[in-house]
Amino acid sequence: MPLDHSVPTPLAAPLDPSRLPDGWTVAPAEPGDAAPLHVLLTAHEQVAHGSAATLLEQVEAVVAVPEGPFRHHLVVRDADGAVRAWATMHDRAAGRAVLALVLDPGLPDEVADPLAATLLDWAVADAQVLGRARGVATTQLDTGRYAGDERQGRWYRSAGLTHARTWLQMSRPVTPADALEGAFPAPHPQVRVRRVRRATDGMPEPHDLTTVHDVLEEAFTDHFNHREETLEEFLTRLREDPGHRWDHWWIAELAEGDAVRPAGALVGAVNPGRDGQPDGSYLEYLGVLRTARGRGVATTLLHTAITDAATRGRDRVGLEVDADSPTGAVDLYTSLGFTTSYVTESWHLDVPVDG
Incomplete structure (x- = not known):
């Protein structure tokens, strides 16, 4: 069932502070925590992945907790007040609660392991809180890790989570030549692509937004772990991204005689450059x-998206794809020059809401 925005966001599940090391504290995230949380996340990415990609403004957007889908944050500080861990729960869709878990990579195992277990226990309890608000009997705790991050994998296995899927994070370089006429073959004569139309106030036309949502919902119905989102949930989540731009939304149509009907949709965003x-x-x-x-x-x-990126002077286009996609998407992206930059994994646990 969809969220009922007429009622208050349910409070996060409590976390027993006695399970933390002496002098350590836990509290909800505040907007002022964005800078130290960014430092923590950067350190985690450097160790687990080899490089850091998340920008401060992206952390600020998450911590801001905008109205819309439920988000719960916990920030753990040591006895000196330094941020050592951050857990975020996002009620992504009915029956699916997404966890982001980041611990200071400098913590020794004898501290990190019980702290991770405590936060994962909290995540299970919070998934139940969110599941009750949704009115579902079972909800999925969905989290991830960088492939090869053995410490994070050990924590997940200990909490009963299992590796559910592998994702390729792919990228394609973009050059000015990609913006030139004739850079790509002409499309099928029946295929037309246009941007989402804008009203006089600059906002997208509601009909087009509904079209994009409906096309994607139908197109992904048979994809791995798809959970239906309402239009409101879909739009609210995407608008949270600081890279969101309405002029990065396209609709593909098929013209068959005098009839024109939706055929596909693409939603893009800005990926800010670093330094x-x-x-x-x-x-x-x-x-x-x-x-x-x-x-x-x-x-x-x-x-269309590659040409648009080249026209804007950008140097790359990135995406994520299911490594086991049955649609042949990996082969399509590879044929267009996309290569795998790194690999991530989804880990899942089915949580009885009233268990």
């Missing part, structure tokens, strides 16, 4: 209706 480097584009969603497949709709949408 003065150019921005990139990031493809949040690309979906094609089954009835429109086989006419190069996905390819045309990708060509």
